[in-house]
Amino acid sequence: MKTALHLADITGYSLRNCEYWLSGKATIPGDALAALLQSEWGREFLAAVMTDNTPRWWMKLKAWMASVDLATAERKQRRKLRELLDDANQSPNAAALLLQDEDFYSGQPYPARPLATRRR
Numbered sequence: 001m002k003t004a005l006h007l008a009d010i011t012g013y014s015l016r017n018c019e020y021w022l023s024g025k026a027t028i029p030g031d032a033l034a035a036l037l038q039s040e041w042g043r044e045f046l047a048a049v050m051t052d053n054t055p056r057w058w059m060k061l062k063a064w065m066a067s068v069d070l071a072t073a074e075r076k077q078r079r080k081l082r083e084l085l086d087d088a089n090q091s092p093n094a095a096a097l098l099l100q101d102e103d104f105y106s107g108q109p110y111p112a113r114p115l116a117t118r119r120r
Contacts, residue, residue: 011035
């Protein structure tokens with residue numbers, strides 16, 4: 001029972017108590033719930049407990065947590081992009097890589113129909 005052992009490590013309760021909690025024969029005491037919520041896995045534990053519940057505060061909290069996750073991912077991507085650009089700028093052909101855009105410098109197609117001229 002790896003789950004019971006993990007639960008015992010987080011809550012500080014005995015392995016036997018944790019096995020009873022997992023079997024459904026006993027309820028988890030409040031201090032053990034608090035220890036679970038305050039642990040490194042508290043967010044996942046809260047999400048598992050609130051799976052079938054949809055009060056407004058929970059929906060707002062989930063949306064806020066999702067926005068925090070997105071902001072974190074965005075910062076990570078920006079950092080990675082900055083590192084890639086720094087690496088590209090250190091190469092000898094960096095200016096050619098960043099300034100050469102063949103599509104931009106190639107000829108532009110003519111309009112499909114002639115432009116209307118103004119009458120005076």
